[in-house]
Amino acid sequence: MSLDTEFREFRLENVQANQSGAYSCRAYNSKTLRSETSSPSTITVLERISAAAITITGDNLIAGNSSVNLTCDAQGTIITREWRKDGNPLQGVNIDELNRTVSISPVKKEDNGVYTCQVSNPFSSETVSIGLIVNYGPEKVNIMGEGAIEIGRLVHLTCTAESVPESTYTWAFNGTETSVTGASYIKELSEYEDSGTYTCTALNSITRHTVDAVFELSVKEKGQPGLPIGTIIGIIAAVLFIVVAVVGISVFLLKKRRSLPGDPTRRDMAVYEIPFTKKDNHTYANTMRNPELLGGPAQVTPNSAGRNPQQALRSCSRKGGDSTSSINQHQAGLDGHVYDTPLPAHSFHSTVSTQMPCTFEISLFSFYCEYTNALHFEISLFSFYSEYTNDLHF
Numbered sequence: 001m002s003l004d005t006e007f008r009e010f011r012l013e014n015v016q017a018n019q020s021g022a023y024s025c026r027a028y029n030s031k032t033l034r035s036e037t038s039s040p041s042t043i044t045v046l047e048r049i050s051a052a053a054i055t056i057t058g059d060n061l062i063a064g065n066s067s068v069n070l071t072c073d074a075q076g077t078i079i080t081r082e083w084r085k086d087g088n089p090l091q092g093v094n095i096d097e098l099n100r101t102v103s104i105s106p107v108k109k110e111d112n113g114v115y116t117c118q119v120s121n122p123f124s125s126e127t128v129s130i131g132l133i134v135n136y137g138p139e140k141v142n143i144m145g146e147g148a149i150e151i152g153r154l155v156h157l158t159c160t161a162e163s164v165p166e167s168t169y170t171w172a173f174n175g176t177e178t179s180v181t182g183a184s185y186i187k188e189l190s191e192y193e194d195s196g197t198y199t200c201t202a203l204n205s206i207t208r209h210t211v212d213a214v215f216e217l218s219v220k221e222k223g224q225p226g227l228p229i230g231t232i233i234g235i236i237a238a239v240l241f242i243v244v245a246v247v248g249i250s251v252f253l254l255k256k257r258r259s260l261p262g263d264p265t266r267r268d269m270a271v272y273e274i275p276f277t278k279k280d281n282h283t284y285a286n287t288m289r290n291p292e293l294l295g296g297p298a299q300v301t302p303n304s305a306g307r308n309p310q311q312a313l314r315s316c317s318r319k320g321g322d323s324t325s326s327i328n329q330h331q332a333g334l335d336g337h338v339y340d341t342p343l344p345a346h347s348f349h350s351t352v353s354t355q356m357p358c359t360f361e362i363s364l365f366s367f368y369c370e371y372t373n374a375l376h377f378e379i380s381l382f383s384f385y386s387e388y389t390n391d392l393h394f
Contacts, residue, residue: 047075049119055071057069063106064136067107070115080121084115084118085113085114113132114129115131137164137167141212142160143213148217150219152222156185157200161211169200193219198215
């Protein structure tokens, strides 16, 4: 520090950090005895940055449970601090006003990575990095291998998991622990007894969490194709398709044998009539199914006693359903009256009327009836075809 001879210039040489401060000048007139002090001027002595470092509070961080603070410091004069994670500006965390400390609470597995702090001033800068490890898992545990192998071939199953630190593995077969440890289960020569359920248990030594994965293995004869689950599903679908096709073909062939002539009179009603002849003196079976049960018990009212009405309605019974009422067997006398004979209780709902020729109406129910006379069928709220040989089925 020096002053010129007229004390008008102040000079600092080889400045030190402790010389930073506010400097002012005071002028004094010895004649007038007056003086005045200037406004202060601030001098900041910048010290070169060195020994930058990041410190972490907390260890063995566990995702979802732990918190962490990262603090960036250095020697020298720090004007700015800038944080980055994996080379990108740090976002989504709490940073104090001086950009000195980063706080994360709670930590997530995505917080794993390399954190960088750059400290600088106009004349120097320094960058420091540190890795943050967040322990998590195991997650997404999976067993890979062939689901079906030939007898005598190698059994090789591999267990994988997402975990920090890496998981340890144990194996069980059909619920019994084995001596196998590690990610791979290997047996050189397979036997039929090796078919069964394999369980891999993944353990994280820090989080203490365990997760199981299950694998089904089938050992088959040589040359026998395997049946993975996708193939099994395909076979089931094919069988169902074949069953439906067979039913459809059967229905078509039955229709070709003989179809009842029909004359539907409205959209929700189909009317079919079989002319009465001696050759038609057979037992006709009539079956219909609908889960919705409406209406009341059956009623029979013959109106043509001249055609042996005693045989108009042999029997009528309900099949299936979930409500119960009683049904009477109706025998029509020659005088046209109805004689009721109680039948066992059945679940039977709808309205059935029988005339000569035998006529009945069915609304939304399942039934089975036998007749031995000319038939006229009037069925409401059904779309159906009718046919008969010795038996008539709907």
